[in-house]
Amino acid sequence: MKILEMAHGIIWGPWTVGIFLIVGLVLSVRCHFFQILGFKYWWKATWGSLWEHGWGQDEKNAGHHGITQFQSVCTALAATVGTGNIAGVAAAIVSGGPGAVFWMWISALVGMATAYGETYLGCRYRFKDNRGKWVCGPFIYMEKGLGIPFMAV
Numbered sequence: 001m002k003i004l005e006m007a008h009g010i011i012w013g014p015w016t017v018g019i020f021l022i023v024g025l026v027l028s029v030r031c032h033f034f035q036i037l038g039f040k041y042w043w044k045a046t047w048g049s050l051w052e053h054g055w056g057q058d059e060k061n062a063g064h065h066g067i068t069q070f071q072s073v074c075t076a077l078a079a080t081v082g083t084g085n086i087a088g089v090a091a092a093i094v095s096g097g098p099g100a101v102f103w104m105w106i107s108a109l110v111g112m113a114t115a116y117g118e119t120y121l122g123c124r125y126r127f128k129d130n131r132g133k134w135v136c137g138p139f140i141y142m143e144k145g146l147g148i149p150f151m152a153v
Contacts, residue, residue: 020110020114021110023114023117024110024111024113024114025110025113027113027114027116027117028109028110028113031113031116031117034113034116035109035112035113035116036109046076089101089104092104118138121141121145121146122136122137122138122140122141123136124141124145125140125141125144125145126140127140138152139152139153140152
């Protein structure tokens with residue numbers, strides 16, 4: 001049990017938050033703060049397109065284009081908003097008071113750049129296996145893109 005506690009302390013120590021913050025800030029700068037300055041673009045491409053085309057009016061074109069705008073928004077929300085996020089906000093407000101909401105906004109802005117970076121690397125280094133299925137994820141871009149195969153394992 002001591003070994004697991006020691007490994008936990010090494011992996012999830014106080015420095016981990018610092019690394020997450022630094023990576024998020026570096027990616028924010030490298031992406032020119034797209035999560036803030038690109039708000040108009042991503043709003044128009046997701047939620048705004050629902051109002052432009054109407055709710056579900058493009059259902060007949062879903063087969064031709066893939067999925068509808070409504071399905072895209074629902075998928076994005078399902079992937080981002082989960083029980084942990086809802087319970088986490090409530091726990092943070094109870095523990096830290098209303099000021100915790102401000103710091104959650106700040107961490108969310110930094111986290112958006114990190115999420116974009118992960119998605120970009122996943123798409124950039126994905127490949128098809130011998131069965132024609134896409135293989136992607138952190139283990140692939142750590143090995144092929146970042147050149148650190150021991151972390152992929």
